[in-house]
Amino acid sequence: MKVSLEWLKQLVEIKEKAEDLAETLTRGGIEVGSVENLDKGLEKVVVGEIKELSKHPDADKLWICQVSLGTEMVTIVCGAQNLRIGDKVPVARDGACLPNGMAIKTAPLRGVVSEGMLCSAGELLLDDSLGDPRSEGGILILAPEAPAGQDLAAFLGLQDSVLDLELYPNRPDCLAMVNVAREVSFLSGEKLNLPEWADLEKKPPLPLAQSPAVVIDEPELCWRYAGLIVEDVKIAPSPQWMQRRLRAAGVRPISNIVDITNYCMLELGQPLHAFDHDKISGSIHVRRAYAGEKMLTLDGVERELEPEMLLIADEQQPLALAGVMGGLDSEITEATKRIFIEAAHFAGYSIRRTSRKLGLRSEASNRFEKGVNPYGVVATLNRVCELVVEMGVGRPLALADETRFLPPLLKLDLSAEHTSRLFGVEVTKDEVCRVLDKLAFPYQEKGEDLQVEIPSYRSDLQIEVDLIEEVARSIGYDKIPTTLPRGAQTQGSRTPEQEFRAQLRRVLIRAGLDEVLTYAFIHPESNREWGSLTQTVTIINPLREDLKVMRTSLISGLLDVAARNIARRNTDLSIFEIGNVYLASEQPLVNLPQESPRVAGIAIGKSKRHWLSPVISYDFYYMKGIVDEIAREFGLAFSYEVPPVQDLLHPGRSANIFLQQVPVGYIGEIHPAKGKTRGLERAVIFELDLVQILDNLGTGKRIQSIPKFPAVSRDFAVVVPTETSAAAVMAKIRLLGGKLLQQTDIFDVYTGKPIPDDRKSLAFTLRYQSLERTLTDEEVNSLNAQILLGIQQEFAAEWRK
Amino acid sequence: MLKDEVRRIEEETLQNLKAVTSLEELQELKVKVLGKKGTFTALLRQMGKLSAEERPVFGQIVNEARDRLEKAWAEQAACLEEAALLKQLESERLDITLPGYSFPRGHQHPLTRVIEEIETIFLGMGFQIVEGPEIETDYYNFEALNLPKDHPAREMQDSFYITEEILLRTQTSPVQIRTMEKLCPQLPVKIIAPGKVYRNDDDATHSPMFHQVEGLVVDRGICMSDLKGTLLNFSRQMFGPAREIRLRPSFFPFTEPSAEVDVSCMLCGGEGCRICKNSGWIEILGSGMVHPRVLEMGGYDPREVSGFAFGMGVERIAMLKYGIDDMRLLFENDMRFLQQF
């Protein structure tokens, strides 16, 4: 809501400057988004009168104008072609800095010194409609009565400030100047000067209309429908003061009738609509549209109506989309003689749906959506009636008023004790009374409490605590002290899952991975590739088509991050994300989907070069090391299996990961074909389901007592066929080693000369130890030899001496 | 005279010692003079030629000379050792300006970092950390929060819908209701709920997915001063001990009275700067006393208990803390950005 200070000052005393008033309102809960001084940039712009016009000797399109500024004459070179001698025009003088940022200097133009500039409406950020129709496309031509030499801002009444209120949805009342004035009075303590017409009890002194009859067919959607009939209407421009105020409020002046309806809406918050009375045939119905019904709206568009849309119709056709837009047929024109000015209450949700559906929003629909006060309907028509007479627009004839429902007026009990208890500081009954006086709400003593009558325009006050908030706003939130909750002491805590996720994050960061956060919604195709289509949760109204579904895997988000970084030449990265995937259990969704936490990572390239530390290639074994690190940290025993052939991961460089025989994730190098298309060749990824892991924390960790007897180590290398897995050899070693074999590690893997092409060498270190005694060399040697023999037999292995 | 010979050898040896430059040479010289075949040893052998009276006198002269030589030797040895050590140290000098061994170290995303920081502060104040679903029912996201269907305040938040009744939560506030339902009639309720929320909005100050931390305290006798104290405590731990807060009346359907909370600008300390738009204050969170209807929805009797709630945007706090001016940077995941944290 844009509020002109000049206008507001007519309704309430204001001593503060605009900026200070804005602060007072903001601190009181009516947020002022901005304060605009309408004369900004017009400081050195004055009214001038064109006295002489002559062609520039050296330029075809330029004119040399002799312009009178009242007491002096100036020469100005101008390129506009719409000027005549005697025109009154805005003159920007030397030193002016126009609202559009242009700085004006006296300077020669093709050899003739120009002492300033004549301005168009656009250059002054003013509305074209301010001037003569000849202004279009050229210099703004002012009204002939404009006095040469006067400041333009003074002549146009722009020495005003406009406060832009950013209203919360609970305060639609402040979409009316009178209620803004009440709020200013409440918060600043200044005197309210509301005129008589602001009294909502007021009715126009007119008989009830015989026709048209008003029939409300949808009392749920329309509680009240009233109209004012005016005859002998003379359509003309409205007076300057009204146009000025409308412009300040951001409303474009059109004609006296339309301007009065807009002006009264701004004053009292009640939207109005004027119909050509002679175009109404028979009675007026407030009804829903029929299926398939069509209507030509004011903007010349034929609209398909739907049965949920509320209409104003006569007996033959729709006259208006209630609260949203009038019809072209019943629009007032130059020829209109009699008008019917509608003031009504329509249900906000109905108007909202219609305006959304048709994409039509206006000051009127906005007010209906937020809720208008049905008690103010006729009082607004009274104000219209006053202005119609005052401005000589026509002769008010009669009033129609059909009321189907008025919400009961509330009386709320307000207790000073409840108020004190909620604030945490003593508030006396007297203080509460003073606040109610400032609000000008009537109240009576009722025992210790106060019984407060809530005026119809404050529909936001429904229960006692709403009134307590008014007290808080008045005494100021600063008066409330600071304390901490008393009562039972509580122990702050995280759930085990939260702890686990935090620890997992630390482990991965410590291992060198960078954390990323990606959108939980992704491209539908990504779920087909990396997740599950059948479990996909789809957004009906996505921001973009590529953010249409909730992810069923974290991988696609990570691939996007990697691809984007590589495109920006960040070619080496190793990243992870911890977050939910969303899995629907049925389609269409009836129950909330399962939200399942996962961790996933992607790495590509290699670690940074360093003069001392070796460079690590981000390959399969790097990523497996990361997964091993997770296993170590949380005491997990993962097992790996070669996955069934698929086209996402390299078949020879990927594995499914199991925990206690349950699949928990996978790891692998992205399939070369896939990697190529995304510029992610050789990228390695992993993804793990955290729910499974959380259930198995510590299952792979056996804590053993430290043995008293020394350990003996033996190393050996064997050459095995390339396809033999290290894990298989290791398992055999363990089996053969029995209880005395405490630990087995691979310390080298070698291919190349002199090993044949189809074989590889694996080197193991075995640690033997007994918990009961010191082992003898003979014992160890014999066991080691047995193991070696066993492997040679099982894997066609050869002992590499 | 043998006596003269002793003096000559001693003087010559002392002379030679001065010229010695290494421990090896020193050893050689020692062997040459005092060794079995050394010149000095040879002199001693000639003692047999002396008379019985002369022998002790000569013996003493020799012993004294030998002691002096030994001492000189030891001194020279110490001198040479020190020189050798100095030389070793000199030769082993490193360029201490070269960087040390590089252990891999990743970086935490600024948003999870800020969330952890917020959690730590509230853990210290005895809050439990709870979570709720990101995909919510209309009931929990709106209705139970005093936002019935067709309430104009629903307009404040543009929601992503899955079905007519299921949507991506637009706020972490539904966790308030879920927690109360779960804990009722237990008191006190003292929780924060961090998590992702979603709104159909995308520009430099809005992201379609962002993070909030919700707070809720319900107990007997909770008042607005408790809200103020708790948030002051939080603000000082989060933004520095010199911070002040101020509350401004506001509107949220699920709190009454409602308050916007501003913290004194951490950049200019309240003097006014670009970040605080010259006001000296920065809006950091929304808060209020839990609306009686919301307490009822959670199963509590508003005549018996009261509560306060608050919600803050994690992105906004991260942006303030790290001086980030475009929210989209937080979700672009450019390594050059992330590796600064």
Ligand SMILES: [Zn+2]
């Ligand atoms: Zn500042």
